[in-house]
Amino acid sequence: xxxxxxxxxxxxxxxxxxRSDFVFAMAVAIFRTMISAFxxxxxxxxxxxxxxxGYSYRELVLYLLLTNAxxxxxxxxxxxxxxxxVKTGRLTPYLYRPINILYENLFxxxxxxxxxxxxxxxxxxxxxxxxxxxxNLFVLKLLYFxxxxxxxxxVLSLIGLLGFKMIQMWPLKPxxxxxxxxxxxxxxxxxxxxxxxxxxxxxxxxxxVGSTLTQVVMGxxxxxxxxxxxxxxxxxxxxxxxxxxxxxxxxxxxxxGAGA
Amino acid sequence: MEQxxxxxxxxxxxxxxxxxxxxxxxxxxxxxxxxxxxxxxxxKVSLSIKRGELVGLLGPNGAGKTTxxxxxxxILQPEEGEVRCNGYIPYDRKYEFLKKIGVVLGQKSQLxxxxxxxxxxxxxxxxxxxxxxxxxxxxxxxxxxxxxxxKLRIPVRKLSLGERVKCELICSLIHNPDILFLDEPTLGMDxxxxxxxxxxxxxxxxxxxxxxxxxxxxxxxxxxxxxxxxLVKGGKIVSDGTLNQxxxxxxxxxxxxxxxxxxxxxxxxxxxGMTKLxxxxxxxxxxxxxxxxxxxxxxxxxSIDEDKMxxxxxxxxxxx
Amino acid sequence: MxxxxxxxxxxxxxxxxxxxxxxxTLTVLFGLMFYGIELLAGVVYYQFTDSIMGMTRNDxxxxxxxxxxxxxxxxxxxxxxxxRLEDAxxxxxxxxxxxxxxxxxxxxxxxxxxxxSGVGLLVSVAFLCFFLRGTALTGIRVAGYIVxxxxxxxxxxxxxxxxxxxxxxxxxxxxxAGIPEYLFELASRPRGIYPxxxxxxxxxxxxxxxxxxxxxxxxxxxxxxxxxxYYLLFLVIVSAIxxxxxxxxxxxxxxxx
Numbered sequence: 001x002x003x004x005x006x007x008x009x010x011x012x013x014x015x016x017x018x019r020s021d022f023v024f025a026m027a028v029a030i031f032r033t034m035i036s037a038f039x040x041x042x043x044x045x046x047x048x049x050x051x052x053x054g055y056s057y058r059e060l061v062l063y064l065l066l067t068n069a070x071x072x073x074x075x076x077x078x079x080x081x082x083x084x085x086v087k088t089g090r091l092t093p094y095l096y097r098p099i100n101i102l103y104e105n106l107f108x109x110x111x112x113x114x115x116x117x118x119x120x121x122x123x124x125x126x127x128x129x130x131x132x133x134x135x136n137l138f139v140l141k142l143l144y145f146x147x148x149x150x151x152x153x154x155v156l157s158l159i160g161l162l163g164f165k166m167i168q169m170w171p172l173k174p175x176x177x178x179x180x181x182x183x184x185x186x187x188x189x190x191x192x193x194x195x196x197x198x199x200x201x202x203x204x205x206x207x208x209v210g211s212t213l214t215q216v217v218m219g220x221x222x223x224x225x226x227x228x229x230x231x232x233x234x235x236x237x238x239x240x241x242x243x244x245x246x247x248x249x250x251x252x253x254x255x256x257g258a259g260a
Numbered sequence: 261m262e263q264x265x266x267x268x269x270x271x272x273x274x275x276x277x278x279x280x281x282x283x284x285x286x287x288x289x290x291x292x293x294x295x296x297x298x299x300x301x302x303x304k305v306s307l308s309i310k311r312g313e314l315v316g317l318l319g320p321n322g323a324g325k326t327t328x329x330x331x332x333x334x335i336l337q338p339e340e341g342e343v344r345c346n347g348y349i350p351y352d353r354k355y356e357f358l359k360k361i362g363v364v365l366g367q368k369s370q371l372x373x374x375x376x377x378x379x380x381x382x383x384x385x386x387x388x389x390x391x392x393x394x395x396x397x398x399x400x401x402x403x404x405x406x407x408x409x410x411k412l413r414i415p416v417r418k419l420s421l422g423e424r425v426k427c428e429l430i431c432s433l434i435h436n437p438d439i440l441f442l443d444e445p446t447l448g449m450d451x452x453x454x455x456x457x458x459x460x461x462x463x464x465x466x467x468x469x470x471x472x473x474x475x476x477x478x479x480x481x482x483x484x485x486x487x488x489x490x491l492v493k494g495g496k497i498v499s500d501g502t503l504n505q506x507x508x509x510x511x512x513x514x515x516x517x518x519x520x521x522x523x524x525x526x527x528x529x530x531x532x533g534m535t536k537l538x539x540x541x542x543x544x545x546x547x548x549x550x551x552x553x554x555x556x557x558x559x560x561x562x563s564i565d566e567d568k569m570x571x572x573x574x575x576x577x578x579x580x
Numbered sequence: 581m582x583x584x585x586x587x588x589x590x591x592x593x594x595x596x597x598x599x600x601x602x603x604x605t606l607t608v609l610f611g612l613m614f615y616g617i618e619l620l621a622g623v624v625y626y627q628f629t630d631s632i633m634g635m636t637r638n639d640x641x642x643x644x645x646x647x648x649x650x651x652x653x654x655x656x657x658x659x660x661x662x663x664r665l666e667d668a669x670x671x672x673x674x675x676x677x678x679x680x681x682x683x684x685x686x687x688x689x690x691x692x693x694x695x696x697s698g699v700g701l702l703v704s705v706a707f708l709c710f711f712l713r714g715t716a717l718t719g720i721r722v723a724g725y726i727v728x729x730x731x732x733x734x735x736x737x738x739x740x741x742x743x744x745x746x747x748x749x750x751x752x753x754x755x756x757a758g759i760p761e762y763l764f765e766l767a768s769r770p771r772g773i774y775p776x777x778x779x780x781x782x783x784x785x786x787x788x789x790x791x792x793x794x795x796x797x798x799x800x801x802x803x804x805x806x807x808x809x810y811y812l813l814f815l816v817i818v819s820a821i822x823x824x825x826x827x828x829x830x831x832x833x834x835x836x837x
Contacts, residue, residue: 028762035766042632042773043625052628171606178613187621194623335678336834355681363679370676372592374599383588387680415599 184210
């Protein structure tokens with residue numbers, strides 16, 4: 001395990017070197033929240049006490065802030081890693097070194113978003129203690145956060161396997177951003193979607209790490225639902241883990257080495 | 261043949277840079293006050309090249325060869341001095357001037373990476389306003405000579421380095437320029453491709469009377485191509501002449517290597533020194549101003565050769 | 581730059597587009613996806629209200645569709661050129677452009693078109709026709725709208741071109757490359773929702789609001805002559821400055837490479 005600790009540590013150091021990237025990403029998240037907040041203020045029409053789908057204006061802004069903050073933790077970087085390694089032939093060392101690429105992905109991601117994760121956990125604790133929802137679920141909420149993170153890494157690693165087949169992976173970036181915007185509930189909570197779509201899609205991987213996580217933090221989801229989602233995520237992790245390993249084995253047959 | 265196509269007089273070009281100071285304090289100092297330093301890349305260079313010449317600019321890395329080429333093709337404006345290329349001031353970048361020069365920058369490509377070279381050539385046809393018939397004929401001729409007729413329709417990324425350079429050459433000659441500038445054209449190429457390029461360039465120099473100016477730090481390029489060698493060092497021209505003149509100039513002392521049957525050569529001489537090189541080889545050299553070799557016994561001598569300085573040794577002594 | 585050269589550049593773009601079929605399909609897809617998300621968001625917003633700052637749902641849809649057409653138009657005509665230009669400046673690959681007998685400013689501005697955005701543009705235009713059904717239109721108003729769109733596209737080009745040109749002087753300027761996109765996103769919402777100072781800045785200093793709202797005002801014949809005159813003057817002056825900066829940037833590039 002020590003080697004993965006070093007992976008996380010090194011990635012964390014890199015993040016420190018490029019800290020301005022982080023500050024910039026944060027500024028963009030705040031900017032986007034601001035646009036949404038102005039728009040929603042107009043929709044609420046200044047009615048301080050009016051509620052929409054159970055959200056007051058203040059709660060909605062809080063929701064938007066938190067979901068936008070999740071986009072700093074759950075990045076898409078991993079999607080493009082394998083594609084890059086395959087294209088440049090730098091995947092080869094992974095094949096002759098005793099290192100598991102999936103675990104490396106996980107720890108690299110943790111290293112990359114360590115600061116945001118710690119801050120987010122602190123916010124979670126704050127809400128648990130002072131929030132209006134059902135409190136004292138911090139450990140359960142933290143477990144939800146950790147499992148959703150692992151599930152996210154698995155899903156991205158799975159998508160990343162496309163890198164064995166696709167020459168150019170960059171078009172995936174805006175697509176992922178778009179999917180995240182819509183399915184993670186960046187613009188509005190998923191329950192706001194028309195035609196009762198929200199009920200179905202809140203359990204999608206993007207929703208689990210965005211909208212649903214935010215609602216867990218805000219105390220809008222009860223103990224029972226969190227527990228069942230945790231069980232669901234555990235099942236998802238097991239399925240995706242085996243699926244990933246199976247697909248990786250198949251994909252490696254496509255790898256031709258340097259410059260492939 | 262005698263018409264001057266390039267004339268540089270006292271051309272000076274400096275570039276600015278600043279040295280980063282070490283440590284946090286240094287970085288803060290740099291932030292407020294950057295000490296800008298200047299380096300002369302081309303230092304009062306005067307040069308004249310006549311139509312139809314094939315000139316090699318030779319020098320170590322950072323000598324100023326590429327900067328000089330960039331001044332000649334109009335990318336850089338000299339700070340001092342005068343430059344005329346084909347009668348034009350290059351930096352004015354007049355279209356009439358640009359249409360009469362061809363350029364190959366060895367480390368940069370003008371070809372579209374994902375497309376066949378043909379597509380870039382079609383674009384160049386429109387840029388240089390080449391009549392269709394003329395374009396087809398010239399392309400046919402160049403591709404034939406460079407043996408890449410079947411490569412022009414293959415995506416550039418699938419070509420070997422040698423094939424790519426040949427396509428670059430076609431791109432730079434398709435508008436039939438008067439002057440061809442080549443910056444490190446053979447960089448990274450294998451010996452067979454290099455030879456092919458030499459033959460081709462010699463051929464177009466002979467048949468089309470295209471003036472060719474190229475930079476290189478490869479001795480092979482100079483030996484196979486340049487009829488005139490301009491040595492550049494520290495932004496200055498340190499030598500300018502034919503290859504033989506260069507070798508002659510750097511013959512610092514006259515010496516001979518005598519190969520024997522293993523025994524020492526028997527000489528009767530004044531002012532002549534001798535050192536043993538190996539078991540059966542001896543070097544005989546002039547040791548004083550008035551040296552006289554009265555006699556030498558040939559009974560044990562197998563061969564006598566003049567000990568010439570090779571080009572690489574000459575360059576090493578200049579650039580080293 | 582001659583039209584024949586531009587025609588060859590368009591042909592190159594088409595050939596490059598079809599090489600990577602998967603990428604091509606995906607880029608078309610994501611172009612449409614963002615527009616789809618914007619439309620869906622519009623549907624969500626108007627579930628809760630009939631009017632946002634006096635804008636009906638249809639007005640809102642016309643607004644975001646107009647913004648999308650301008651964005652797609654910019655991407656169709658210029659975005660690939662800008663990506664290539666930024667790389668070329670950073671990697672020092674502009675040399676060949678400088679030795680060609682063509683105007684380097686226009687040669688680089690019109691280097692490539694982005695076919696995928698063309699598809700997005702067509703889809704947005706189709707939606708616009710749908711949202712405009714039942715609206716009384718005259719030929720002049722439609723012509724004014726189209727001119728307004730082109731002005732908006734040119735405005736986006738100028739802002740992005742200046743940001744790309746920063747690479748001539750500043751290392752790592754790529755981070756701010758996204759700023760016009762964010763400001764454009766901000767401006768593609770009803771003006772009335774923002775504080776007046778922000779609206780003023782984005783109408784007169786960096787007229788993103790004008791870029792999007794001008795064509796719509798032309799269509800509804802609500803625009804002020806003075807406002808349009810100011811916008812035109814702004815574009816002319818910034819175009820001239822951009823051209824001058826380009827030549828200055830080239831000088832800087834040459835001395836640095």
